[in-house]
Amino acid sequence: xxxxxxxxxxxxxxxxxxxxxxxxxxxxxxxxxxxxxxxxxxxxxxxxxxxxxxxxxxxxxxxxxxxxxxxxxxxxxxxxxxxxxxxxxxxxxxxxxxxxxxxxxxxxxxxxxxxxxxxxxxxxxxxxxxxxxxxxxxxxxxxxxxxxxxxxxxxxxxxxxxxxxxxxxxxxxxxxxxxxxxxxxxxxxxxxxxxxxxxxxxxxxxxxxxxxxxxxxxxxxxxxxxxxxxxxxxxxxxxxxxxxxxxxxxxxxxxxxxxxxxxxxxxxxxxxxxxxx
Numbered sequence: 001x002x003x004x005x006x007x008x009x010x011x012x013x014x015x016x017x018x019x020x021x022x023x024x025x026x027x028x029x030x031x032x033x034x035x036x037x038x039x040x041x042x043x044x045x046x047x048x049x050x051x052x053x054x055x056x057x058x059x060x061x062x063x064x065x066x067x068x069x070x071x072x073x074x075x076x077x078x079x080x081x082x083x084x085x086x087x088x089x090x091x092x093x094x095x096x097x098x099x100x101x102x103x104x105x106x107x108x109x110x111x112x113x114x115x116x117x118x119x120x121x122x123x124x125x126x127x128x129x130x131x132x133x134x135x136x137x138x139x140x141x142x143x144x145x146x147x148x149x150x151x152x153x154x155x156x157x158x159x160x161x162x163x164x165x166x167x168x169x170x171x172x173x174x175x176x177x178x179x180x181x182x183x184x185x186x187x188x189x190x191x192x193x194x195x196x197x198x199x200x201x202x203x204x205x206x207x208x209x210x211x212x213x214x215x216x217x218x219x220x221x222x223x224x225x226x227x228x229x230x231x232x233x234x235x236x237x238x239x240x241x242x243x244x245x246x247x248x249x250x251x252x253x254x255x256x257x258x259x260x261x262x263x264x265x266x267x268x269x270x271x272x273x274x275x276x277x
Contacts, residue, residue, distance in 0.1 A: 041172045044245045046129035047230065048120065049178070049223035050164070051215050052157040055201060058116060059215040061223050064127045068216045071116045075156070078108045109156055117163035124173050130245070131168055132226035133161055134218070135177040174247075176229065178222045188212075188220035 014034035022029045046064040053059065057072025082105040089098050124131050161177075168175045187195055187205035194206040203214040230245045 038169050038172055040169075040174050041128070042247045044128050044130045044174070044230070044247075045243075046127045047132055047223060047226050047245075048124050048127075048129045049132045049219050049226055050120065051134050051180075051183070051219035051222055052161065053215045053218070056215055057113070057157070057160055058120075059213075059219045060120060061216065061219040062123070062127070062129060063223070063227070064129065068213070068219060070215075071119075072112070075109055075112050078105055078112075110159075113156060113160045113163055117160060117167050120164055121167040121171065121173065124168060125171055128244075129173075130226065130230065131164060131173060131175045132178050132222055132229075133164065133175060134180040134183065134222055176226060178225050178229070180218070180222070183218045183221040183225075184214065186221055188217045188224065 014036045017033040017035050019033070020031045022031060046062055048060055048062040051059045055076070056070050057075050059071070060069045082101060085101060086098050089095075089101075120131065123129070165175050182193070184197075184203075185195055186193055187203075187208060187210055189210040190205060190208040192205055192207040196204050196206060197214060198204065201214055202211070203217040204211045233247060
């Protein structure tokens with residue numbers, strides 16, 4: 001969490017763990033690590049699933065709305081702009097200028113990531129939703145073309161995931177990580193694996209003919225897996241206002257194969273810690 005000098009921060013609600021004074025480029029910065037206990041909500045009415053990708057930093061789908069949300073246009077633009085600018089300045093041996101623009105790029109990207117995380121968490125709070133995020137382990141190691149690999153590896157997916165986690169947990173909202181195995185290949189409508197990707201952004205199912213944005217298809221698969229997990233970990237209760245999920249306990253990391261849809265692979269891992277720097 002970042003608190004600037006002109007911003008109010010209620011330290012009485014937090015326990016101060018440690019601090020560090022750092023000098024950078026002639027300015028002094030005080031880093032304070034604070035901690036507080038958070039009680040997670042036990043009852044939820046919806047689920048928001050977040051697919052972290054290359055073209056878009058994040059794509060979200062939810063049980064309480066029909067249209068997906070796309071995040072990260074500005075991040076993608078900044079990454080592309082400064083990549084080519086660094087390459088140009090590198091040829092000209094202007095190393096000091098490169099260092100200067102890297103700081104500007106980092107500030108632009110971090111500011112946008114905070115806005116994205118805030119929007120997602122505020123939506124979850126408004127609709128009593130759990131947040132399910134794709135587990136990206138192994139995604140960066142996939143073999144793609146050189147240009148596609150650069151885009152994937154340059155997207156700040158890990159940082160966005162951490163921002164979403166701590167902003168959600170601060171408000172008592174549960175965040176779970178969903179294994180992304182085959183979510184990009186499986187049809188979210190019929191479940192078939194006979195699919196194709198004629199381009200990075202297009203997904204087509206050869207069995208049912210379903211055609212959709214590839215990132216949206218992945219997010220929908222994550223949503224299905226998260227829903228199955230909620231039924232497994234708690235209870236799906238039908239009430240007059242609609243289905244609600246009531247957890248009888250705080251979910252713990254599951255062993256391999258411990259979930260109905262894990263198929264012997266990595267299971268869902270809840271993110272249930274809150275330590276803010």
